[in-house]
Amino acid sequence: MQASGATLSSSADSKAAVSDALLAWYDTHARRLPWRKLPGEERQHPYRVWLSEVMLQQTTVAVVGPYYARFLERWPRVEDLAAADDADVMAAWAGLGYYARARNLLACAREVARLGAFPSTEQGLRQLPGLGDYTAAAVAAIAFDQRAVVVDANVERVVARLFAIDTPLPAARPAIRVATDRITPDRRAGDFAQGMMDLGATICTVKAPRCLLCPLRPHCIGYGQGEPERLPVKAAKKPKPVRKGRAFWIERDGCVLLVRREGKGMLGGMRALPDDGWSARMDGQGAPMDTAWRSGGVVRHGFTHFDLELQLMLCGSPEIGSLPRELELGEWWPLSDIEAAGLPTVFAKAARLALAERQGREG
Template sequence: MPYTLPSAADLLAWYDRHRRILPWRAGPGQARDPYRIWLSEVMLQQTTVAAVGPRYARFLARFPSVQALAAADWAEVAEEWAGLGYYARARNLHACAKAVAAAGDFPDDTVGLEALPGIGRYTASAVAAIAFDAPVVPVDGNVERVAARLAAIEDPLPGAKPRLTALAAGFMADPAARARPGDFAQALFDLGATICTPRNPACALCPWQDRCTARRAGIAAELPRKSPKAARPLRHGAHFLLTDARGRILLRRRPDNGLLGGMLEVPGTPWRTGPWPEAEALAHAPAEAPWRLLPGLARHGFTHFELEMVLYTAALPGRAVPEGEWQSADAARAALPSVMRRLLDLAAA
């Protein structure tokens, strides 16, 4: 069945009636703040709208402008980002804020935005379109799904990405889309998030149903197809929960480079392919102490591997205080990344 370009005017009319109210989205007639838009896009990478909403508001209250974020210490940014995952984003966020503050403002096109730390093609397109009405179509998972169904693209992802990106870019051939690029981009996001959903798409409510090739063929719910995922390798670690007489927990900051760079952690071994025998693990303990191995495992999934961790606990002996940061259990939970919170959960079980 042939694919024909859908009407941008129809989508925008639907969006004007049904747009989602989101904390980072400017309402009709309101000025668009590139800082808020950029911040939301970084936070939303690999994270749901529901999870980001309250964290976005809290982050913005602490760092209300790009200048405030740029002037903050890394430890403050890391603390506020804890629990959001994909921690390289926080490093890049801080570096990008410094670059923008030094330049005086955000660039208003994709080329300038992509030159900033941590901003890739999608984020540059989203900020350029939404904040500055640049005539570009940012392509996220929602937009890929809409494009795949409109044109009935049956090639599986990720191989189909270039073709779907080209199809999405073609939407800008419609003058109505070029007249309102920011609204058009957000309309595509909302269409994918609320109507053209991964499962059970609400095709009867879609403003583009008459142009959807997959709907006419009866395969909309099957698209986009995805190639089978390779099994993720398993790594192992051993960590050490040391408490002092006040019940505080010893934390250490990870090296700036690498996974979870600059974040706080419960001290432990490197993560490797094989388990850690007790004698070998204890060589990495932060202090001489009567360490006790807790039953069970703490598990966490990263993008490229699965992690299983064992946990040893001990109380601080004598007066020798190991180097690190001592925090209460509540403060530690708030400051630690999700993977380290799994260890606190294991200790509390």
């Protein structure tokens, strides 16, 4: 293992050289993003910084942009989001994945509304529901210009290469954080954090880093060693288990039956098709009612810790009173407006498969 900063001077001058070079580059090359204020502009409102940071976790900038705009149009202030109906927020979040983030978003908004404003310190921000170390540091630095050590995946990669930290992830993260702390300036910490993110996203990329354009190249130990692309070292991935289950497409009078999933757990609080319990076990339970089912095909979807093969089962026009009580409490959603139901991606895939099958039978 290359000790953190073993050949990079630990002097204040060296720290300043790195941060000055990065900030000078950022002043010219900062990405213009919907949630960002550029260098020299008034700081962004903490609500907008927080909202964007929560959305950007495990999600790309390109995907987040339209969601961010729709959320702000519908809930322009944190107080508006705090007063929103849970179901409306979950539906608006559909497609972004990692749905616990949406539940935490609501809990945090309601706590901020109760407090009257976002806390202005990293320590205070950490006390809010759902804010981990990264998000608290990012909001403190970007919205409040507090010195905070902000380490996302892009910063992690830049710093691992800059200091040639070759311990495999995730064990390397404490050393990476210490190294990031060493080069984070006391002033313009928010610009520095965003500059490091931009550098990782556009120059110090996962593959084929553009080292000749990098402002930190003179200081980069990984570049000096001639193989920056091998860093950070990642532990071998374990194969994900495959779960199997069934989802049930039940039509009546041009509508499909949707249910609301329990508030906690996998896809909690979301509208969905009835299923057989695949989220809790390797193989699901039986069908929700005794009727003539036919196969609609298989939906494959990857979650963080497992892959899912979901067998879609179809039936049409069940008799009134034939549904079990728990399904009678569901809602009949018009097929013509299924996109507005806010289904999680796996069930949206199943809906498209069912509609394609229906169109094939009718066409």
